[in-house]
């Protein structure tokens with residue numbers, strides 16, 4: 312489904328270059344539930360963003376179902392991403408001046424879709440039916456992450472990438488978010504999750520360990 316080939320990412324900063332990923336090659340197959348682990352700074356977020364068509368690697372290639380995603384024009388890539396990939400950020404990234412329902416519906420815009428009540432249905436499934444008209448700032452942390460999960464699910468993506476989605480959550484909210492990722496996986500979806508937590512690693516069918524921007528262990 313997704314293939315990284317010799318992916319290198321170097322960030323340029325005023326203090327010099329930082330190599331975040333060095334020659335990472337891997338394949339994610341359809342139906343896998345992959346946990347990406349590794350110490351802080353090992354490159355987990357960089358790898359997920361690169362796989363999500365959001366961050367162009369300095370070298371190497373990323374293919375999604377044989378398509379070279381960074382070979383596409385930017386606008387084409389944005390539509391491709393919205394159709395195929397759901398992303399759950401560690402810090403939610405909800406739009407502060409839109410309510411929860413509007414935040415979820417926003418994800419449908421890029422694919423020109425009318426959500427046909429799906430946004431409402433998802434929010435109901437995630438236990439947020441009573442919070443649809445609220446702004447993110449009025450929600451608890453766990454509710455925000457469930458809203459972000461609804462947004463990731465809206466376009467029925469093939470792949471969900473989740474960057475430490477439970478890192479800031481209490482145990483109940485964390486279990487709820489992981490439960491929804493498990494349901495997505497059981498329904499045939501592919502999941503890649505960056506995580507420090509043992510609960511996510513138990514769900515995973517494969518664990519990739521990163522260290523200093525390279526794969527230390529995979530299996």
Ligand SMILES: Nc1ncnc2c1ncn2[C@@H]1O[C@H](COP(=O)(O)OP(=O)(O)OP(=O)(O)O)[C@@H](O)[C@H]1O
Pocket residue numbers: 322323324329330331349350351352353354355356357358
């Ligand atoms: N925008 C950036 N500019 C410069 N350096 C960056 C940038 N983003 C990340 N880095 C550096 O790249 C390396 C990998 O960072 P990354 O965020 O991918 O790690 P991580 O494994 O997700 O860490 P954490 O567990 O703390 O989230 C780190 O050394 C980090 O300092």
Ligand SMILES: [Mg+2]
Pocket residue numbers: 355356357474
């Ligand atoms: Mg990170």
